Amino acid sequence: MEAFVTTLLLTAIVQTGDRSQLLCAALAMRFARPGQMITAVLAASIAGAAIAALGGVIVGDWISRDALALFYALSLLFAGMGMLAWRRPVDLLQGWRIGPFVTALLGVMILQFGDKGQFIIAATAARSHDAVWPLLGGAVGTTLGLMPALIWQDELARWPLRPVRIAMGGVVTAIGLLLALRAFGLV
Template sequence: MEAFLTTLLLTAIVQTGDRTQLLCAALGQRFARPGPLTIGVVLASGAMAAIGALGGVVVGTWISLDALRLFYALALLFAGLGMLAPRRPVDTLPGWRTGPLLTGLLGLFILQFGDKGQFIIAATAARSHDWVWPLIGGWAGTVLGLAPAIIWQERLASWPVRPVRIGAGLLLTSLGIALALGASGLV
């Protein structure tokens, strides 16, 4: 259950103001029907969570306990640094004529592949040696983090996203550093 709650919370947080959330907001504005777009986002997020969780379990069988701790610490560190780094502009896929479901599915799949959330899911699955709970928690957390962008679209711009990104980024970076030092035996 810890793996579920950890991935749920962390993946929801790292979506805040992220390019994936901005893409969802842009696609929500572009397509008048949020239902098909939401289905595409849910499917893409589920696929990314499954790839991360299953990959994490495989990696978890190959490496030692200290390396697993370091892998998890690096996932948090990179997620934190990613939240602190300036965002590149997001391509809103204006030339895609695939409709809301396919545009949401393919656009989010491409954007999420190898992203912070997937790395957190993989590291949690590796550490827990369980793929089910990290998959479900990561999937739910990602959808929970992206749903407000689909629902509230342009109003998202008025939310205090930057302070949340900075605070969460500093917290995750600090936690990642502390866990990395502990895994390496320096602390």
Template sequence: MEAFVTTLLLTAIVQTGDRSQLLCAALAMRFDRPVQIVAAVLLASVAGAALAALGGVIVGDWISRDALALFYAMSLVLAGVGMLAWRRRVDLLDGWRIGPLLTTLLGVLILQLGDKGQFIIAATAARSHDALWPMLGGAAGTALGLLPAVIWQEDLARWPLRALRIGAGAAITLIGIVLALSAFGMV
């Protein structure tokens, strides 16, 4: 259950102001089909989390306990730094003419693959040697982080996303550093 809760919270937080969240808001405004957009976000979240959790369990069987602790710590450090770093502009997929469901599903899934949330899910699955709970937590957290963009669309711009992103990024980076030092036996 710890794997579920931590993955849910962390993946929801790292979506704050992320390119996936901005893409969801743009697609919700463009298509004005919230049910299809929400369905696509849920499907993309589950698919991405399942791939990450499966990869994490496979990797978890190959490396030692200390390396797993470092892998988890580094996933947090990199997620936090990723929240603090400059981001490229979001491609709004204007040229995609495959409808709201497929455009959102593929667009979000492509942005999520290899993203910071995926590494958190994989590291949690590797550490816990369980794919189910990190996958469920990661899928729920990703959806929880992206759905406000679908609901509030342009009103999302009024939120202090940059301040939230910087604060959360700094906190996650600091937690990751402490965990990394602990993995090296320095704390």
């Protein structure tokens, strides 16, 4: 259950002001079909979390306990640093003419593939040797993290996301750094 809760919280946090969130807001405004958008985001989140969790369980069987601790620490450290870094603008998929569900599904899956949330899911699955709880936590957390963009859309642009993103990025970076120092036996 710890794997579910930590993955849910961390994946929701790292979505704050992320490109996936901005894409979801833009697509929600463009298509005005909230049901299809939510379903597509949930499906994309489940697919991405499944890939990450299964990969994490496979990797978890190959590496030592100390390396797993370092893998988890680095996933948080790099996720936090990624929140602090500049992001290139998101492609709003204006040229895509495949409908709201498929556009949102593929757009979110492409942006999420190899993103910080997936590394957190993979590292949690590797550490816990369980794919189910990190998969569920990651899928729910990612969906919850993207939900404000689907609900508030253009209002989201007026929110002070940058300071919140920097504050949360600092916290996640600090936790990752602390866990990395622990993994090396320095703390």
